[in-house]
Amino acid sequence: MTAAAPVIEARNVRKTYGDRVVLDDVALAVHAGDVVCLIGASGSGKSTLLRCLDLLEDIDDGVIELNGREVSDPLVDPREVRRSIGMVFQAYNLFPHLSVLDNCTLAPRKVHGRSRAEAEAGARELLVRFGLGDRVDQHPDRLSGGQQQRVALVRALCTGPRLLLLDEITAALDPELVGEVLDIVRDLARAGTTMVLATHEMVFARDVATRVCFLDGGRILESGPPEQVLVTPEQPRTREFLRRVLPR
Amino acid sequence: MSADEAPARGWTPSPRELERRSARARQTRRRVAAASVATVAVVGGLAAVVLLSPGWPRVRESFFDGFHARESLPAIVDGFWINVKMFLIAEPLILVLGLAIALVRSSRSPWLVPLRGIGVVYTDVVRGVPTLLLVFLFAFGMPALDLQGIPSSSFFWATVALVVSYSAYVAEVFRAGIDSVHPSQWLSSQALALSRGQTLRHVVVPQAVRRVVPPLLNDFVSLQKDTALVASVSIFDALFTARDYANYNFNYTPYVVVACFFVAMTVPLARLCDWLAARIARRERAGVL
Numbered sequence: 001m002t003a004a005a006p007v008i009e010a011r012n013v014r015k016t017y018g019d020r021v022v023l024d025d026v027a028l029a030v031h032a033g034d035v036v037c038l039i040g041a042s043g044s045g046k047s048t049l050l051r052c053l054d055l056l057e058d059i060d061d062g063v064i065e066l067n068g069r070e071v072s073d074p075l076v077d078p079r080e081v082r083r084s085i086g087m088v089f090q091a092y093n094l095f096p097h098l099s100v101l102d103n104c105t106l107a108p109r110k111v112h113g114r115s116r117a118e119a120e121a122g123a124r125e126l127l128v129r130f131g132l133g134d135r136v137d138q139h140p141d142r143l144s145g146g147q148q149q150r151v152a153l154v155r156a157l158c159t160g161p162r163l164l165l166l167d168e169i170t171a172a173l174d175p176e177l178v179g180e181v182l183d184i185v186r187d188l189a190r191a192g193t194t195m196v197l198a199t200h201e202m203v204f205a206r207d208v209a210t211r212v213c214f215l216d217g218g219r220i221l222e223s224g225p226p227e228q229v230l231v232t233p234e235q236p237r238t239r240e241f242l243r244r245v246l247p248r
Numbered sequence: 249m250s251a252d253e254a255p256a257r258g259w260t261p262s263p264r265e266l267e268r269r270s271a272r273a274r275q276t277r278r279r280v281a282a283a284s285v286a287t288v289a290v291v292g293g294l295a296a297v298v299l300l301s302p303g304w305p306r307v308r309e310s311f312f313d314g315f316h317a318r319e320s321l322p323a324i325v326d327g328f329w330i331n332v333k334m335f336l337i338a339e340p341l342i343l344v345l346g347l348a349i350a351l352v353r354s355s356r357s358p359w360l361v362p363l364r365g366i367g368v369v370y371t372d373v374v375r376g377v378p379t380l381l382l383v384f385l386f387a388f389g390m391p392a393l394d395l396q397g398i399p400s401s402s403f404f405w406a407t408v409a410l411v412v413s414y415s416a417y418v419a420e421v422f423r424a425g426i427d428s429v430h431p432s433q434w435l436s437s438q439a440l441a442l443s444r445g446q447t448l449r450h451v452v453v454p455q456a457v458r459r460v461v462p463p464l465l466n467d468f469v470s471l472q473k474d475t476a477l478v479a480s481v482s483i484f485d486a487l488f489t490a491r492d493y494a495n496y497n498f499n500y501t502p503y504v505v506v507a508c509f510f511v512a513m514t515v516p517l518a519r520l521c522d523w524l525a526a527r528i529a530r531r532e533r534a535g536v537l
Contacts, residue, residue, distance in 0.1 A: 106442070
C-alpha cells in the first residue's frame with residue numbers, strides 16, 4: 001500500500017439483480033500504475049464490478065471512491081466521474097453512423113471542450129500508433145473485429161483517462177485477432193496506464209497484471225500477484241477454475 | 249462480376265459447370281414464359297370483365313371521355329397546385345413537430361414531465377380522430393374563434409389540420425426509431441461521459457432517423473393523397489375542382505384525371521421508398537458479414 005489515495009477503491013460493494021446477488025462484499029483498491037486483472041467464470045461478477053466502478057450500475061451497498069472522494073453518492077454527477085475513466089466493452093459498441101475519426105473525437109469535443117482540430121490531431125496520432133492510420137475516414141462496419149476493438153480502445157484513450165476499464169475486450173474476437181488487441185493493452189500497461197480488466201486470457205494476465213483477482217459467485221476469493229494467484233493459488237476454487245481454463 | 253465473364257487466369261469452366269449453366273438458362277426461359285402467360289391471362293381476363301360488362305359503354309362515356317378530360321384539365325392543374333403547395337408546406341413542419349414530440353416523449357428530465365404528458369395525450373387523441381374530421385374542426389372551428397393576428401383562411405387551417413394529424417403519426421415513427429437503437433449505444437455514450445441530450449443529438453437520433461426513412465416516406469405518400477381531404481371544406485384543390493366540373497357537366501372524367509395526377513405524384517416517392525428500404529437492407533446484411 002502506498003501513501004497516496006488509490007485511483008479508485010471499492011469497499012463492501014454489493015450489487016443484486018432481483019434476488020440474485022451479483023457482487024457480495026467486494027473490496028478492491030487500484031493505485032496509479034496498477035494493472036488489475038479480474039478473472040473468473042462467466043457470471044462471477046467481473047463485468048458487473050467494472051460497470052459499478054464506472055457508475056453505469058447503481059450499487060446496493062458499500063462505497064466507491066475515486067481519488068479518495070466518494071462517488072457512489074447520488075449527489076455526485078456520474079458524468080463528472082466518467083470524464084476521467086475510459087471504458088471499452090466486449091462488443092466494441094462503436095457508433096456505426098460515424099467515421100473512425102468521429103467516433104474518437106466525439107467525447108473530446110463535446111465533453112472535454114476541445115476544438116475539432118485539437119481533438120482530431122490527438123485521435124489521429126493514437127490511431128496511427130495503433131496501426132489504424134489508413135482507417136481514419138472509414139466507418140466501423142468496414143473494419144475487422146480486431147480493428148474495431150482497437151478503435152474502441154483509441155476512443156477510450158482520446159479523452160486522456162486516468163483509469164481504463166476493459167471488459168473482456170477480446171472475448172468477441174476470432175483467435176487470430178486477439179493478439180493485435182492484446183499487444184496494444186500490453187503497450188499501455190508498459191507505459192504505466194492504470195487499468196482494471198476482466199479477461200479470460202490467462203497467459204496475458206500473467207504477463208501484464210500487477211495483481212490478479214479471482215472472482216467466484218460475486219466475491220473476490222483470492223487476490224495477489226499473478227505468479228501467486230495463477231501459479232500457486234491457495235483456494236481450491238481458484239485451482240479448479242485454472243485447471244479448466246489453463247492450457248495443459 | 250458475373251461468372252460468365254472472361255475466365256480467370258488458368259481457369260475454364262468444367263463441362264459439368266457448363267451443363268449447369270445451360271440448365272439454369274433453360275429454367276429461366278421456362279419461368280419467363282410462364283410469367284408471360286400468367287400476366288396475359290390475368291390482365292386479359294380483367295379487361296374482358298370490364299370491357300364486356302353490360303354497362304361499360306355508359307361508364308366509358310361518363311368516366312373516360314377525352315373531351316371532358318381536356319376541358320377540365322386547366323382548372324384541375326390550378327387546383328392541383330394547391331395540393332402540391334399544401335404538401336410542400338406541411339411536410340417540413342410535420343418532420344420538425346414529429347421529431348420534437350418524439351424527443352419530448354423519450355426525455356427523462358423532471359422539468360419536461362408536463363410536456364411529456366401533453367405529448368402522450370396529443371398522439372393518442374390526434375391519432376384517434378379521423379383526419380377528415382380534424383380538417384373540418386380546424387377549417388370551420390378555428391376561424392370562428394376570431395384570433396387576432398392569425399390568418400383565418402381555410403387553406404391555412406386545413407394545412408394546420410394535416411400537420412397536426414400527421415405529426416402524431418410521424419412522432420410515433422421517430423419514437424420507434426429512437427427505441428430501436430441498441431442500448432449498448434447508450435451505454436458507450438454514457439461511458440464517454442456524454443449527457444443524455446448529447447447522446448440523443450450525436451448518437452441515437454442520427455441512427456434512428458436513418459432507420460425510419462422508409463416508414464416516414466410511406467407516411468408522406470399518404471399525406472400527398474390526404475391533401476385531397478381539404479376539398480371537403482370548399483378549398484379549390486384538384487378534387488374540389490373536379491367535383492365542381494362533374495356536377496356542372498354531368499360527367500365524372502375529371503375524377504379520373506385527378507386520380508392520374510395523384511398517382512403521378514405518389515409513384516416516384518413510393519419507388520424512392522422501395523429503393524431506400526432495399527439499400528438499408530443491403531447495408532445491414534453487409535454489416536452481418
